[in-house]
Amino acid sequence: MRVCVIGTGYVGLVTGVCLANVGHDVVCIDVNEEKVKLMQAGQSPIFEPGLAEIMQSSMAAGHLQFSTDLKGGVEHGDILFIAVGTPALPTGESDTRYVEAVARGIGTHLNGGYKVIVNKSTVPIGSGDWVRMIVLDGVAERQLVPVPAGGIPETTHPEVAADFDVVSNPEFLREGSAVYDTFNPDRIVLGSNSPRAIAMMKELYTPIIERRFAEDPSAEPVPVLVTDISSAEMVKYASNAFLATKISFINEVANICDRVGADVTQVAQGIGLDSRIGKKFLQAGIGWGGSCFPKDVSALIHTADDYGYEAQLLKAAVEVNDRQRQITLEKLQQVLKILKGKTVGLLGLTFKPDTDDMRDAPALILIEQLNRLGAKVKAYDPIVSQSGLRHGLTGVIVETDATLLADHCDALVLVTDWQQFKELDYAAMGQRMNSPIIIDGRNFLDREALVRAGFQYLGIGR
Ligand code: NAD
Ligand code: UDX
Structure with a gap:
């Protein structure tokens, strides 16, 4: 099928590359010319395991192109994905200006044939109808007839000229395993009241669903859930809000464990064995960050407020998370x-391992707090230390390896659970420190091994 993906960030690029990899004919559009040039040269602008390889093979197979030309993209695609960012405004609301610009642009360039316009971006509930309206505004702008002197502008009939449906198709991929998640989704959610659009979306995803079977014939079929648009939009917010709340819950339990002398890692194992609870997302630590949980939980709280409902549980989940971000600082002071x-x-700067994403990373808050209290901060991160990202950071000296990091430190704090950090030579690092103290902000390291290496070890809730 002919696909256009607009916005080539963590979601758009991965979506475009994976759809091209299963044989669709994909054009990816972005306004960032530098990024587009990089991608045209076969390089991924983001670090995401496995992405660059399939990007290059899909380009070589002639299935994947990159461009800044929205008109060309809209003309190319029968299915048009909107995958631009929806960051949080200072009020906590979702900033939908990029979605609006794209929807208007699509309207301006609609070329007559039937199109499915897909909201892949996480957008506030009700955005399906809003996007439809903006696209029609774009169509109308294009069709403004010259205004006679002193006359009022007139439009032709956009509804007739523009034949399209809007589908909400929320994305659930995780950074760091985005390619794997795209090829192995837990579910595909399609929100629309148009049978024609739904049929096209199902056809689009069929090769991805079949690919999983080809690799593992015993794999469970991928559930495809068809809902109305608002429910699909709500599924996205409710999923992220639930996961964030689950982490805040275990962090609260961890804080109680700290006080009563229990070990939250054992408690998480014990409760996670109950299949109704499940063992995932019960890792206590420094709190949730990243480009999705903080903004999506805030946006849902804001939507609830708009409709006269106070989302108390979600507000508490945010409060627990904000407090949790102080916990390593408190332990350092202790x-x-x-x-x-x-x-x-x-140890670590990114908000989670296997990504270069620093958006809402707990490390940034810790750096700020330590600077404020007069401490000198150094850091080592497997990706940030080797990339241009380190130049954008202030208040921290970014070292190029973990051993150099240890030099003259009074304490180490593990902020990101990069696998490499399990294999460091902590005995040697401890020798280089002023005092071998480590705060394990993710309960990730081998406590006994660190104690044997001469460290004073403090975890979270253990
Ligand atoms: P991002 O910030 O990484 O990328 C957005 C891209 O859109 C950028 O490359 C930007 O240049 C481009 N862009 C902005 N305006 C444009 C325009 N008018 N035309 C073309 N391109 C334009 O964003 P992201 O992290 O990929 O997130 C995209 C959406 O997906 C958001 O709504 C987000 O909430 C949602 N989402 C993100 C994740 C994730 O893990 N990052 C997961 C699920 C859903
Ligand atoms: C999340 C959702 O998981 C994904 O479905 C959605 O599409 C985008 O948002 P992501 O932000 O990439 O994905 O990472 P995730 O693995 O969910 O972790 C989010 C944050 O929670 C990270 O800061 C992580 O360190 C933290 N976390 C996660 C915990 O503190 N404990 C856990 O048990 C799990």
Whole structure:
């Protein structure tokens, strides 16, 4: 099928590349010319395991192109994905200006044939109808007839000229495993009241669903859930809000464990064995960050407010998370007392492993707080230390390896659970430190091994 993906960030690029990889004819559009040039040269602008390889093979097979030409993209695609960012405004609302620009642009360039316009971006509930309206505005703008002197502008009939449906198709991929998640979705959610659009979307995803069977004939079939548009939009917010609340829940339990002397890792194992609870997303630590949970939970709270409902549980989940981001600082104060004049080394900067994404990363808050208290902050991150991203950071010296990081540190804090951090030579690092202290902000390291290596070890809730 002929597909156009507009916006080539973590979601748009992965979606476009994976759809091309299963044989669709995909054009990806972005306004960022530098990014487009990079992608045209076969390079991925983001770090995502496995992405660059299938991007290059899909380009070589002639299934994948990159461009800044929205008109060309709209003319090419029978299915047009909107996959631009929807960051949080200072009020907590979702900033939909990029979606609006794309929807208007699509309207301006609609070329007559039937199109399915897909909201892949996470957009506030009710955006399906709103996008339809904006697209029609775009159509109308194009069709403005010259205004006679002193006359009022007139439009032709956009509804007749523009033949399209809007589908909400929320994305559930996780950064760091985005390619895997796209090829192995837990479910595909399609929100629309148009049987024609739904049929086209099902056809689009069939090769992805079949690919999983080809790899593992015993695999469970991927459920395809068809809903109305608003429910599909709500599924996205409710999923992220649930997962974020689950993490805040275990973090609250961890804080109680700290006080009563229980071990939250054992508690999480014990409760996770109950199949009604499940063992995933019960890792206590420094709190949730990233480009989705914080903004999506805030946006849902805001939507509830708009409709006269106070989302108390969600507000509490955010409060617990905000407090949790102080926890490593409190533990540093507990062991080092005064932080002024001390040097703290951070293991990890990204909001989670296997990504280069720093949006709402807990490390950024910790750096700010440590600076405010007069501590010197150093950091090592497997991706950030090797990339241009390190130049954008202030208040932190980014080291190129973990051993250098340890030099003259009064304490280390593990912020991101990168697998590599399990294999470091902690005994050697401890020798280089002023005092071998480690705060394991993710309960990720081998506590006994660190104690044997001479470290004072503090975890979260254990
Ligand atoms: P991103 O910020 O990484 O990328 C957005 C891209 O859109 C950028 O490359 C930007 O240049 C481009 N863009 C902006 N305006 C444009 C325009 N008018 N025309 C063409 N391109 C334009 O965003 P992301 O993280 O991929 O998120 C995209 C959407 O998907 C958001 O709504 C987000 O909430 C949702 N989502 C993200 C994730 C995730 O893990 N990042 C997961 C699920 C859903
Ligand atoms: C999330 C959702 O999982 C995904 O479905 C959605 O499409 C986008 O948002 P992502 O933000 O990429 O994905 O990462 P995720 O693995 O969910 O982690 C989010 C945050 O929660 C990270 O900061 C992570 O460190 C933290 N986390 C996760 C915990 O603190 N404990 C856990 O048990 C799991």
